[in-house]
Amino acid sequence: MNPLMTLRIALRALLRNRMRSFLTMLGIIIGVAAVIAMVAIGEGAKAQVEASFAAMGTNLLIVMPGATNAGGASGGFGTGPTLTWDDLKAIQTELASVRAAAPVLRRSTQLVSDEQNWSTSVNGVTPDYFSLRSWAMEKGNGLTQQDVDSATKVVVLGATVASKLFGASSDPVGMNVRIGNVPFLVVGVAAKKGQSSTGQDFDDVAFIPVTTYQRKIQGGLQKYLSGQIYVQAVSDVTKAEKDVRELLRDRHHLAVNDDDDFSVRNLTEIAGAQAEGKQTLTLLLASVAAVSLLVGGIGIMNIMLVSVTERTREIGVRMALGAKPRHILSQFLVEALTLALFGGLIGVALGVGAAGRLAIQFGWPMKIRTDVTLIAVGFSAFVGVVFGLYPARKASKLDPIQALRFE
Amino acid sequence: MAAARQAPAAAPDALIKLEAIRKTYVMGDTEVHALAGVTLEIAHGEFVAIMGSSGSGKSTLMNIVGCLDRPTSGRYWLAGDEISRMSVNELAEIRNSQIGFVFQNFNLLARTTALENVELPLVYAGVSAKERHRRAAQALEKVGLGTRTDHTPSQLSGGQQQRVAIARALVSAPKLILADEPTGALDSKTSVEVMALLQELWKAGITVVLVTHEPDVAEFAARVIVVRDGLVKEDRRQTPKPAIPAAPVPAAVDEAAAPPAPPKPETPEAGGAA
Numbered sequence: 001m002n003p004l005m006t007l008r009i010a011l012r013a014l015l016r017n018r019m020r021s022f023l024t025m026l027g028i029i030i031g032v033a034a035v036i037a038m039v040a041i042g043e044g045a046k047a048q049v050e051a052s053f054a055a056m057g058t059n060l061l062i063v064m065p066g067a068t069n070a071g072g073a074s075g076g077f078g079t080g081p082t083l084t085w086d087d088l089k090a091i092q093t094e095l096a097s098v099r100a101a102a103p104v105l106r107r108s109t110q111l112v113s114d115e116q117n118w119s120t121s122v123n124g125v126t127p128d129y130f131s132l133r134s135w136a137m138e139k140g141n142g143l144t145q146q147d148v149d150s151a152t153k154v155v156v157l158g159a160t161v162a163s164k165l166f167g168a169s170s171d172p173v174g175m176n177v178r179i180g181n182v183p184f185l186v187v188g189v190a191a192k193k194g195q196s197s198t199g200q201d202f203d204d205v206a207f208i209p210v211t212t213y214q215r216k217i218q219g220g221l222q223k224y225l226s227g228q229i230y231v232q233a234v235s236d237v238t239k240a241e242k243d244v245r246e247l248l249r250d251r252h253h254l255a256v257n258d259d260d261d262f263s264v265r266n267l268t269e270i271a272g273a274q275a276e277g278k279q280t281l282t283l284l285l286a287s288v289a290a291v292s293l294l295v296g297g298i299g300i301m302n303i304m305l306v307s308v309t310e311r312t313r314e315i316g317v318r319m320a321l322g323a324k325p326r327h328i329l330s331q332f333l334v335e336a337l338t339l340a341l342f343g344g345l346i347g348v349a350l351g352v353g354a355a356g357r358l359a360i361q362f363g364w365p366m367k368i369r370t371d372v373t374l375i376a377v378g379f380s381a382f383v384g385v386v387f388g389l390y391p392a393r394k395a396s397k398l399d400p401i402q403a404l405r406f407e
Numbered sequence: 408m409a410a411a412r413q414a415p416a417a418a419p420d421a422l423i424k425l426e427a428i429r430k431t432y433v434m435g436d437t438e439v440h441a442l443a444g445v446t447l448e449i450a451h452g453e454f455v456a457i458m459g460s461s462g463s464g465k466s467t468l469m470n471i472v473g474c475l476d477r478p479t480s481g482r483y484w485l486a487g488d489e490i491s492r493m494s495v496n497e498l499a500e501i502r503n504s505q506i507g508f509v510f511q512n513f514n515l516l517a518r519t520t521a522l523e524n525v526e527l528p529l530v531y532a533g534v535s536a537k538e539r540h541r542r543a544a545q546a547l548e549k550v551g552l553g554t555r556t557d558h559t560p561s562q563l564s565g566g567q568q569q570r571v572a573i574a575r576a577l578v579s580a581p582k583l584i585l586a587d588e589p590t591g592a593l594d595s596k597t598s599v600e601v602m603a604l605l606q607e608l609w610k611a612g613i614t615v616v617l618v619t620h621e622p623d624v625a626e627f628a629a630r631v632i633v634v635r636d637g638l639v640k641e642d643r644r645q646t647p648k649p650a651i652p653a654a655p656v657p658a659a660v661d662e663a664a665a666p667p668a669p670p671k672p673e674t675p676e677a678g679g680a681a
Contacts, residue, residue, distance in 0.1 A: 005530065016518060317514045320475060321575070322503020322531040324496050400475045404514065 003334075006327075010334040013307075024303040025343030027296025028380045032347025033354060034289035035376045036368065040355030042282025043367035046275045053271035055193050055202060057133040059099075059237050060268070063091070063229040063244060066261035081224035082261045087251055088229055095247060097240040098231055102128040105213050105227030111155075111206060112178040113165040120161050122179060122206050124213020124227070130190075132232045140173035140188030143209055147187075151211035155184040158205035159192040177206075182216050184208065237268045286372075290379070296343065297383035304336050304391035315395055316403025329396035336388020337381060344380030348373055421484075422582060422614050423449040423472060428481035430467050430637075441467040442478070443637035449616065449630075451582070454609040454647060456617045456628035464637040466587075469618045473506055473585045474498045486582055503531050507576025511588035513568045515560040521547060521571045522556040528579045546574040550604060566597030573604055577613075584608060587618045596653055602627045603650035 014021045066082040091101045105124035110117055123129075127143050130136075142156050155177055157165070166172040172186045193202035208217075218226065233240030241264050248262055308315070315328055352368055359366035430442040441464045449455055459465035470476035471483060474490055477498070483490040485505060493501065502508075507528075515524045525543040534542070547556055550570040560568050569589060576584050586605060590598035606627060609615045617628055625631050626648040633641035 002533075313514065314516060317516065318527070318531075319499065320473075320502060320508050320514075321528045322499050322579075324499040324531070326496075327531060401470050404475075404510070 006330050006334050007338070009331055010338050013331075013335055014338060020303065021339060024300055025296075025339050025346065027299040028293060028340050028343030028383065029296075029347040029350060031289055031293035031296045032344045032376045032380055033351035034292060035286050036348055036351025036373060037354040037358065038285035038289055039282055039372045040351070040366060040368055041358055041362075042278055042285065043369060044355075044359055044362065044364040046278045046282075047367060048364040049274045049278060050271060052194070052196050053267060053274075055133075056196070056267055057135075057230070057232065058268075059233040059235065059240075060132065061231040061233065061237065061241055061244060062265040062267065063231060063248070064263045064265070065224070065226065066263070081226060082252065083225040083229065083248075084223065085225050087248060088225060090247060090251060091229065091231060091244055095240070095243045097234055097236060097243045099234045100128050100132055101229055101231045102126050102132050103210050103225055103227055103229055104129060105210060105218060105225070107217055109179055109217060111161065111165060113172075113175065116165045118161055118164040120158070120204050120206055122208060122213070122217060124210035124217065125207050126210055129207070129230060132230050135193065136191045137188045138191045139171055140186070142188040142190075143207060148209040148211050151209060151215055153182060153184045153212055153216070154187040154208065155179065156188040156190055156207040157186060158190050158203040158207075160201055160203040161206050162189045179206075179208070180217060237266055241266050293376075293379060293383055296380070297340070297387040300336055300339055300384060301387035301391060303339075304332060304388055305394070307335070308332060308391050308395040311395075312398065312403045312406040315398050316400050316406065319398070319400035320404060325396040328398075329392045332392035332395045333385065333388050336392065337384040340380045340384025340388070341377070344377040347380070348377060351376075420451050421448040422451045422453075422486055423447070423616075424484040425472075426482045428468075428471060428478045428483060430464075430471065430476070431479045440637050442471070444481070445634075445637070445639055447632065447639060447642075449614065452609070452612055452614055454606070454615045454617070454627075454629040456619055456625035456631045457634060458619060458622070458625050458631055459634035460620060463634045465618055465620075465634045467637075468634055469585065469587055469616075472616065473508065474501045499531075503528055504579060505582050507573075507579065507581040507584045509569070509572050509576050509584065509586040509589045511591035513560070513565075513572045513592070515568055515571055515575075517561065518559055520557045520559055521552060521563065521574075524560070524571055525575045525578050527575060532579060542578055543574070546578040547571070549577065550574045564597075565593050566600055569593060569597070569601050570604065573601070573608075577608070582614060584613055584615045585618075586615065588620070589617065590619070590621070590624055598624070599650050600652040603652050606647065606650050 063083065085103075088101060088103055091098055102125060106121050108119060109122040110119045111122070125143070126148050127145055130142060137156070138159065140156070143154065146152070147154050157172060157177070162172050165177065166175065172189060175186050176183050177186055178184070190203070190205075190207070195201055231240065231244055245260065245264055249260065252261055254261065315323075318328060351373075355368060356366050425445050425447040428442055428445040428447075429440065432439045432441060443464075445464075445468060457465050457468060467476070471478050472485075474485070474493075475498075477493075478491055481491065485501065488501070490498070490501065508514075515521075516527070522540070522543050525546050526539045529539040529542060544553070544556060547553055550573050552567060552570055552574065555563065555567065558567075560571070563571065569592075573584075573589075576586075584605070589601055589605070593601060602624065605615050605617065609629075615628075617624070619625055626645075627650050628645075629647045630644045631641070632639055
């Protein structure tokens with residue numbers, strides 16, 4: 001009585017009741033398919049979050065000025081003039097953990113071309129900004145240090161703005177755009193970045209030298225840096241964050257108990273937290289699916305119990321002809337295992353199919369986790385053994401005389 | 408009735424030896440003595456009919472002789488091995504190798520071909536597939552069903568089904584064939600055919616023990632043991648009446664039109680032979 005033989009007997013018994021076998025497997029099929037699909041969706045979403053944060057730039061910190069406090073009403077971060085250009089210089093030069101830092105001053109302004117106009121966020125930046133965000137030029141050469149030094153009136157357009165002002169296929173480099181009635185020469189179109197995780201269009205933006213921004217757009221008080229500082233860490237973002245915070249607290253003469261009059265955002269941490277959130281959701285969904293596997297197992301047990309009762313006389317005959325209890329045990333156990341395992345495999349196929357479809361629908365990469373797949377199949381086999389054991393034991397413990405007499 | 412008990416002298420080559428076999432069932436507060444001390448010997452090559460009315464204990468006796476059940480007390484030797492002390496697994500091995508069962512309701516596996524049904528004992532004996540096929544086909548040939556190996560029980564008449572069952576009992580070359588009311592579900596004509604087959608096996612040297620409540624059937628045996636109230640009441644030898652079927656057995660094979668036996672017996676559902 002070799003295992004192959006037992007498997008053949010089990011397969012024959014299952015094929016005799018095709019419909020019933022299929023319905024019994026359904027619980028496992030749905031459970032496994034759900035696990036695979038859910039995890040794939042979770043992984044896809046996570047990958048998308050990671051990709052959008054990578055688009056922001058790697059190892060990035062954003063330093064924002066503190067809040068105004070006018071008569072008790074706090075204006076929120078970024079409204080108070082607490083960062084100075086000297087602060088920026090200090091961050092750039094004094095910290096070993098910082099690779100580069102760039103100011104970003106922005107205001108929503110209308111851009112006008114010969115034919116169209118478009119309101120967008122106009123950013124005063126330095127060439128460093130593009131390297132910080134690893135943002136290449138699609139067309140043209142972009143901003144140079146020379147432009148910043150002499151405050152030339154040049155502009156780099158985001159892909160969205162370029163197509164809104166000049167049409168999708170045209171090359172706007174060398175054309176003129178008016179910003180607040182001042183003509184600017186287009187020196188580049190930035191490469192497409194896509195969307196942030198919150199759906200914000202990275203490409204709906206225009207860049208001009210920060211010095212030009214101060215003179216032509218900002219006006220007013222220029223001693224303070226009324227925008228953000230993008231800081232790129234050499235490698236350890238947390239270290240850089242700590243260094244920047246200490247430096248600024250020192251420069252702003254804050255006492256030990258004083259709150260920061262600025263804020264530092266660590267984008268890597270935010271990305272991690274978001275990805276973690278998605279992962280928690282994935283885990284939750286996967287555990288719901290695991291419950292369905294368990295229910296599937298109970299279904300198997302139920303049908304196996306019915307099957308044992310139905311086949312009591314067959315069991316009696318087999319025993320009379322020399323089947324030992326372990327032969328009967330393995331026969332029914334293998335049947336349960338086969339049901340569960342086949343259900344698991346069909347479930348994997350269905351789950352992968354569903355995940356593929358959903359990935360296409362949501363436009364994110366399909367990620368099938370091999371370990372999860374193996375665990376799902378393994379778990380369904382485990383369910384088959386666990387829930388098959390009781391009916392199989394019941395069958396093997398039948399008294400041959402009683403079993404032969406069973407009607 | 409001590410006078411009626413003519414227990415044969417203890418033959419040295421006894422196939423079955425029962426000594427003070429008792430079987431007691433507890434039903435609620437009362438004890439039921441299905442067998443109240445049976446001592447019995449059956450030699451190699453005998454053809455014995457065990458008779459008795461329902462409740463006499465003959466079924467219990469057959470279950471113990473067939474190693475399906477163990478006695479409450481007493482000792483039982485089959486071919487020299489003491490059965491009464493064997494484990495469940497050892498009993499299964501004895502049933503597999505030493506005993507061939509023939510049941511009243513055939514007990515063939517449904518939706519399983521005659522050949523596969525006959526192969527079943529060899530499956531549990533661990534015989535290779537090729538050898539199983541060969542021996543099963545041979546056994547079916549012997550009972551005159553060599554041309555029906557791939558028929559399922561529902562495609563066979565009652566008599567043919569019982570002959571498949573006899574082939575299944577024969578296939579592991581047992582020392583003992585135990586037939587429990589083998590003609591109980593058959594009409595008189597097919598009954599005679601089945602009895603002729605059993606007589607043939609007996610003449611070929613196999614020990615046949617037949618359990619029946621019909622005196623007509625017991626006539627075909629060479630020794631009749633009557634059981635009543637859990638005891639052997641009568642043990643006599645007789646000249647067996649030859650079973651002569653209306654048509655010779657091999658010819659009966661071609662009676663494709665033969666209607667199935669009137670009381671259509673149930674066969675156990677599902678499950679495959681091999």
